[in-house]
Amino acid sequence: MSKLARYDPFSLSRIDPLEDIDDLFKGFFVRPVAFEGRPQMQIKMDVKESDDTYTVHADIPGVKKDDIHVSIDGNQVSISAETKEEKEEKKGEKVLRSERYSGKVVRSFTLAHDVDEAKAQAKYSDGVLELSLPKKAVSSARKLAIQ
Template sequence: MANLTRYDPFHLTRFDPFGDFDDLFRGFFVRPVAFEGQPQMQIRMDLKEDDTAYTVHADIPGVKKEDIHVSIEGNQVSISAETKIEKEEKKGEKVLRSERYVGKVARSFTLAHDVDDSKAQAKYSDGVLELTLPKKAASSARKLAIE
């Protein structure tokens, strides 16, 4: 059985001349995709806080500890690491595909309290960077007497 639709001359559909205008720019603002064979490495981390210090566990696999840099400025902490490619070619062997990341990664974050950088400690083992960042003692405010 066929579906029949009754024609109604007074039911006018709205004409929208700019209806597809949004679709015109839809493909222009797309986030770039990493090239095949160049995966993007990210520093993933856990941040914990207690009364006296912050503890950071950052995953930075495949990096030598000499290539990791941590800087502390007040309550701003920055971690950066650089991986380098080491060429190893054997006679009669060719690389078909390489998915290991080569380049520099960095991550910065801001803490609620200033860090005492003279007591801060960093340890790196098994691809995990552990930072112990003691909080700086709050300076006691003193009230000045007006003479």
């Protein structure tokens, strides 16, 4: 006859430590960790395509024009913006709540066609960055004569 054991739900001897650690961290690295009380700045965009140009409208409110940088590398476009925290406290005044973001945010995306960097234009007005990104002319194939 086999040995009978009484079930104890609080016993640590039945726990497989490797399996339980996997369950503990499952999904932990799937989402980035957000710090409570700190607002997150995001760049929200609309990208439109016509026959010869991409037009991008990116919402970047509260950022100075000089703190926005756009880089183009072939069909890869990156937009970065940085805001600096300004601390000004007067005597007898304390900050009860601060929801304004300070830091750096970057947004990159890939387009279907290469962009002509020389003809690209950018305008920033009322918190909206507008990019006009002309498509690079496709070079036509050249037929070589065999000698």
